[in-house]
Ligand SMILES: Nc1ncnc2c1ncn2[C@@H]1O[C@H](COP(=O)(O)OP(=O)(O)OP(=O)(O)O)[C@@H](O)[C@H]1O
């Protein structure tokens with residue numbers, strides 16, 4: 001007779017799928033009194049792409065790490081909710097099983113572990129989910145797992161998407177990889193694991209122009225109505241390829257401005273100086289030092 005209850009339920013469901021960050025404060029574990037993040041408020045809904053830009057040292061990577069539960073950081077205040085969970089109460093492993101993914105700014109090598117084994121373990125953990133459903137055995141295709149054949153088929157498809165050579169999967173994770181290859185491997189992991197929330201920390205840096213286009217096309221091919229993306233970047237150039245719904249400027253541990261794509265264009269044009277001053281922040285370096293110049297690797 002009344003439609004109130006289902007409407008409320010639907011809205012609750014929709015809210016659950018939004019990443020909600022409220023008043024997040026984070027410090028390095030070695031010095032908990034020196035807060036790097038000083039109250040971040042941010043919401044990312046499913047299907048939304050949020051770009052985060054900001055000067056070096058403003059706290060972008062710290063935000064990415066804190067969201068994933070990096071052990072070098074301590075959360076000194078605030079909340080993070082996603083999919084009905086108190087994210088900050090979960091181990092990094094559980095956050096990943098829940099569907100969160102971080103593409104590292106500086107990926108680490110893991111000698112002795114092949115790319116294929118690494119990704120297969122990650123995929124199996126994802127399939128089993130956060131509550132480790134015993135009914136699902138990721139190694140058993142009959143019990144909801146991915147067969148070796150299916151895994152290989154999927155891997156080939158994703159390698160082709162990112163224009164990566166098939167020999168990559170037999171190599172050790174990031175061992176001897178070039179900077180650009182490391183960034184592509186991060187994207188291969190994302191393509192295989194199919195997260196619902198992806199944080200890409202400067203995935204564009206170190207890529208040449210062709211690789212940037214390939215990676216951006218890869219990300220665009222992964223976009224879907226269930227996937228929320230936090231895209232950390234210094235360069236408006238990436239945003240020509242991956243269109244953000246919102247652009248945020250992070251400076252001195254706070255989001256000082258949010259806007260549309262025009263904000264990224266303004267930053268490219270003016271650098272960070274004027275926007276920092278507008279926010280009432282002290283800027284003690286000349287504006288030219290805060291410009292978003294092209295990385296050296298692209299200056300040909
Ligand atoms: N584990 C840590 N211990 C001490 N200080 C840290 C730690 N991690 C980050 N910092 C400091 O916090 C500040 C923010 O660092 P962060 O790496 O988050 O910046 P960023 O915005 O990602 O910069 P970039 O654009 O250069 O990648 C820097 O001054 C950095 O030196």
Ligand SMILES: [Mg+2]
Pocket residue numbers: 060061062105201
């Ligand atoms: Mg960083």
